[in-house]
Amino acid sequence: MLNKKEVEEIRKDFLYLDKKYNNPIVYLDNAATSQKPIQVIDSVSEYYKYENANPHRGAHTLSVLSTEVYENGRKKVAKFINAREESEVVFTRNTTESLNLLAYSYANEKLKEGDEIVISIMEHHSNLVTWQEAAKKTNAKLKYLYIDKKTKQLDFEEFKNAITEKTKIFSITQASNVVGTMPDVEKMIKYVKSVNKDCICIVDCAQYIPHNKVDVQKLGCDFLVFSGHKMLSIMGAGVLYGRKELLNSLKPFLYGGDMIEYVFEDKSSYLDAPGRFEAGTQDVGAVKSLISAIDYIENIGIENIRDYEKSLMDYAYDRILEKSDIIDVYTTNDKNRSPVLDFNFKEAHPHDVASIMDSFGIAIRSGHHCAQPLHRYLQTNFSCRASFAFYNTIEEVDFFIEHLEDVRRLMRIGTK
Ligand SMILES: Cc1ncc(COP(=O)(O)O)c(C=O)c1O
Incomplete structure (x- = not known):
């Protein structure tokens, strides 16, 4: 599995991490399209x-x-x-x-x-x-x-x-x-x-x-x-x-x-x-x-990629479950799963959630993810999705999880 130092080295190949946007970008929309290393x-x-x-x-x-x-x-x-x-x-x-x-x-x-x-x-x-x-x-x-x-x-x-x-x-x-x-x-x-x-x-x-x-x-x-x-x-x-x-x-x-x-x-x-x-x-x-x-x-090794992404995913999954008072999670609880964390705030529209996350530089996907029948079957029309790649870090997962609290605060969820 990749260690912290190896991931730091890998991150040097992904130039979006260097650029000055309004906020540093935490890219968690990898299932839509991956970022591209400089070699590519x-x-x-x-x-x-x-x-x-x-x-x-x-x-x-x-x-x-x-x-x-x-x-x-x-x-x-x-x-x-x-x-x-x-x-x-x-x-x-x-x-x-x-x-x-x-x-x-x-x-x-x-x-x-x-x-x-x-x-x-x-x-x-x-x-x-x-x-x-x-x-x-x-x-x-x-x-x-x-x-x-x-x-x-x-x-x-x-x-x-x-x-x-x-x-x-x-x-x-x-x-x-x-x-x-x-x-x-x-x-x-x-x-x-x-x-x-x-x-x-x-x-x-x-x-x-x-x-x-x-x-x-x-x-x-x-x-x-x-x-x-x-x-x-x-x-x-x-x-x-x-x-x-x-x-x-x-x-x-x-x-x-x-x-x-x-x-x-x-x-x-x-x-x-x-x-x-x-x-x-x-x-x-x-x-x-x-x-x-x-x-x-x-060069990295697909097994190293898989194991590292799995560790990010398992960690993110456990952390988001701590918020089950305000969030429904759709991702399977089977640990043999793809690194996509799909969820909904019980009281906030995914587009609001994605916009609030974006205001902190966090890129997640919101919508039906080209799977309308599945969403309908799960009795919703849409969801939020954070998806991970091997150039993401545990710190980025924490940053994402912590800012879910800002959605709670800004959308006045659970407050009188
Ligand atoms: C499972 C699955 N199949 C097919 C596609 C379609 O891929 P593309 O838009 O590259 O044709 C996607 C895209 O997200 C996907 O997630």
Whole structure:
């Protein structure tokens, strides 16, 4: 686990901590997007200074260099998630685009009336609205797995009952961005495949991969999606991992340059994956930053990151529970959880809470966190969320907890 001195060193790489804002910033909105270390920012600058050209399209030196950067990114990601080969990695803009690609290319083609799609009530809208639309278009049925309202855990028996031979798509988050629950996705996929080996199993890894080791072969998933920007990379590099034979059985999502084999006036043929899913000019700068982000994470060690963040999270969770007279906590009490602390003041709107926190320099998220059905299920419309990363400190957690008292004071909560 990271020690205090190591975290101090790491913090030197995050320049927002140096800048003079109205207040020093305590950034606790890491689940929305991470901050970027200087090494990642510099890698993009290097790309645009010395390696920039349109990749895959030129015979000249710079285009070859740009292609190399891009394809090295694919190799890097493949190794990072233990894909069988690099052609199983497709670059998209983000998790949302990866899921839309799947819903469009797979569902529209292969789903039919009576088929079933199983997701959970915890899903981010990107893994929910996509399947709603796919179900609407194909007359497939969308089924939800519900969490226990107290523990925020899925019930394995209920899950088993939901999976049948009609289940054609099972798509689930590996870590909830609201309640922090981390379902045993590996065990679930094993069960799904035992009932219907052809059911497509998709893992939304957006909140899991910044904090944990991911091994797609061990998970046994067919597809896995995530966003680079939540794991130190700049915005614009998303990943769709897919088993090679499945990727090659899907129709392209976007058509145009760089994804074709032959084009005639009346018909065209397409490259194999990953090329067939990467039409148009790719975001090589973002992919370069993802390479640098993975280097940065590997240099620290993902287990060190996970253990340190867990210590921050457990501490924050225990401290916020001390305020249960004024605060409801939604995050699961299971210690195997993602570092997101979700809560509501019983008598203050999350936007007021977030604004008061901001006046002290504390950045937390307020709103529905793109999970309206989950909030409704938990009988609220919105919540506050503080989410932690390895460059946060115990002192920052204390600062955040202490300023919750200012919300109590300023909103006159519990006073006559
Ligand atoms: C669990 C989960 N899935 C998907 C997404 C969507 O990610 P993006 O906005 O990068 O597409 C998010 C974003 O917060 C998320 O938390």
